[in-house]
Amino acid sequence: xxSSIPKTQRALLxxxxxxxxxxxTTLPVPTPDFSKDEHLIKVHAVAPCNGELxxxxxxxxxAEVAAAxxxxxxxxxxxxxxxxxxxxxxxxxxxxxGRTTYFRTGNAREYTIGTTSELAxxxxxxxxxEAASVGMSALTAWQALFVQAGLGGFDDGGYRGKxxxxxxxxxxxxxxxxxxxxxxxxxxIGTCGPDNIDFIKSLGASEALNYRNTDIKAWxxxxxxxxxxxxxxxxxxxxxxxxxxxxxxxxxxxxxxIPLRPLGCHVQDVRSFMFVMVPDGANLAKVSxxxxxxxxxxxxxxxxxxxxxEEAFARVAGGHAKGKVAIEITA
Numbered sequence: 001x002x003s004s005i006p007k008t009q010r011a012l013l014x015x016x017x018x019x020x021x022x023x024x025t026t027l028p029v030p031t032p033d034f035s036k037d038e039h040l041i042k043v044h045a046v047a048p049c050n051g052e053l054x055x056x057x058x059x060x061x062x063a064e065v066a067a068a069x070x071x072x073x074x075x076x077x078x079x080x081x082x083x084x085x086x087x088x089x090x091x092x093x094x095x096x097x098g099r100t101t102y103f104r105t106g107n108a109r110e111y112t113i114g115t116t117s118e119l120a121x122x123x124x125x126x127x128x129x130e131a132a133s134v135g136m137s138a139l140t141a142w143q144a145l146f147v148q149a150g151l152g153g154f155d156d157g158g159y160r161g162k163x164x165x166x167x168x169x170x171x172x173x174x175x176x177x178x179x180x181x182x183x184x185x186x187x188x189i190g191t192c193g194p195d196n197i198d199f200i201k202s203l204g205a206s207e208a209l210n211y212r213n214t215d216i217k218a219w220x221x222x223x224x225x226x227x228x229x230x231x232x233x234x235x236x237x238x239x240x241x242x243x244x245x246x247x248x249x250x251x252x253x254x255x256x257x258i259p260l261r262p263l264g265c266h267v268q269d270v271r272s273f274m275f276v277m278v279p280d281g282a283n284l285a286k287v288s289x290x291x292x293x294x295x296x297x298x299x300x301x302x303x304x305x306x307x308x309x310e311e312a313f314a315r316v317a318g319g320h321a322k323g324k325v326a327i328e329i330t331a
Contacts, residue, residue: 005029005040005082010329011109012309014071017056022073024309029111032083037115039084041096043329044128045303046074046108048316049136050172055102070105074327075279077107077114078122078131088116095122099135099279108309110330120284123292130298133172133324137299138287140277141176144231144253145184147283148275151229151251154286160185163227165245168234169205170196172299172324173255177231178203179296189227191216191238199322203299211238220245232256246270299323 011027014020032038052073078097081090090096098119100107107114122131145151151158164181168174169190181188182204190205197208209216216238219225226247232239235256243265246252252259252272259272290296301321304312305328312327 005111009110010306011072012074012306014053014056014073017071020053022053022309022313024306027070027072027109030105030113032113034085037085037088037117038113039088039090039115039119040082041077041079041107041112041114042082043077043079043107043110043112044331045078045132045326045328046106047076047132047135047324047326048074048108048313049076050316050319053313069103072106072108074106074108075099075102076132076135076324077112078126078128079107079112079114082111085116090116090119090121095128095131096120097122097126097131097134098281098284099139099277101279108306108327108329117281118279119281120288123288125292125294126298129303129326129328130300132326133298133300134287134291135279135284136277137172137324138176138180138296139280139283140173140255141180141231142283142287143277143280144177144255144275145180145229148253148273149229149251150271154180154184157185159229161187162229163187163189164229164231165227165242166190166205167230167232167238167242168192169200169203169208170322171233172321174231174233175200175203175299175323176296177233178205180290181229181231182206183290183295186229191242196322203297216241217244226250229253230259232259243267243270301325303328 013025032040081094096119146153164186166177170192188205189207190200191209191211194210230242230252232254240262248268254274258274301323303326315325
């Protein structure tokens, strides 16, 4: 099989870390280092993340980023194992998916590198584009609920009967929070625009709050509306308003910004923090089980061929995608 691997491949590249411009070009095929638990993967599809083309500029010294890795975007992928370490649980021909670390070259290329700790086997009921859409979104939701919140794991019963508010519930992460919180026994309330009310209810939300005509602060101050947990996926005013919905001794978690309590909000003993997900194949394997059982589903907005990558990134940046956008790399 190794002899059939080409020396070069089609790939997307961000030539300048200070610019969000992306081009389709040709790059060398990487060589895995088995001593570092690296696998060579033929990539079938990837999923862009909103804002990722700004990360090199905003969160790291751009020159250091460019020196450390080739700026190929998209850390979420689905693909097939070509080769791996002798002791790997993944064998050539296995269909895998996951999110690889930002500190290596991304996956919008025909061949890429992934490690055991980043990967899981794709459930049989997902196609390649659906599988690529899962990584970041599902892992962020899983870790917010079952790792960071402190109420226990999925099967521990910690969410049974708990009220969970999800901001931007129709988005790529919010839609996963809705499903996972519901599957764990929670009573889920989601905020969204008017066009997505039915969508988030179909995911398991018991209540849907149209943020355009509902004063979330006033809603939260009404008797019986307080929630145990807020999972914020959008920040700004949505996060500020969500503070007024949480109970004393509640939890406020944001994946967007540090959740500072607004002036005048006197809720007591709330645990609040921001966190950033980490690639975790073991967490993803637990999501895989739920996907295979039909207890949760992927939320794929649209799929673009590699040649139309600009349209895919524009769809993500537009902020109106219902779930994830995928780019098909190879068959």
